[in-house]
Amino acid sequence: QVQLVESGGGLVQPGGSLRLSCAASGFTFDTYWMYWVRQAPGKGLEWVSTINGESDGTYYADSVKGRFTISRDNAKNTVWLQMNSLKPEDTAVYYCYAMFSGKPPYWGQGTQVTVSS
Numbered sequence: 001q002v003q004l005v006e007s008g009g010g011l012v013q014p015g016g017s018l019r020l021s022c023a024a025s026g027f028t029f030d031t032y033w034m035y036w037v038r039q040a041p042g043k044g045l046e047w048v049s050t051i052n053g054e055s056d057g058t059y060y061a062d063s064v065k066g067r068f069t070i071s072r073d074n075a076k077n078t079v080w081l082q083m084n085s086l087k088p089e090d091t092a093v094y095y096c097y098a099m100f101s102g103k104p105p106y107w108g109q110g111t112q113v114t115v116s117s
Helices: none
Strands: 003-007 010-012 018-025 033-039 045-051 058-060 068-073 078-083 092-099 111-115
Touching: 003 092, 018 033, 018 092, 018 111, 033 068, 033 078, 045 068, 045 078, 045 092, 058 068, 078 092
Parallel strands: 010 111
Antiparallel strands: 003 018, 018 078, 033 045, 033 092, 045 058, 068 078, 092 111
16 A cells, blocks of 8 residues: 655754655555655645756755755655755644645654754
8 A cells, every 4th residue: 555654853953954754655656656745733735846857957945945855766765855044933744745646645654843042
């Protein structure tokens, strides 16, 4: 069955870095665009970043541009989110999801990122 499993979250000090991973299985990974979104405590979902199937298109929210980098390896069915210069306002549960035009998205279970001193 379809699975998206995020990992790599944790507690980090402001200015620190984390690398989130999202391992996919059960679908044709390289045909799906992959997304990272986040949900801060008491807030709605916020789009963070997107990468297309061939990795030649990457997109970022203004709030993370220049600090976060999305990448993928289709041979490993994995997408990553490298997060640098983390700020307290980056604290959230981070989710990856997979989207193919006309089909319902597949979602991961989320991973907690906490940025605090």
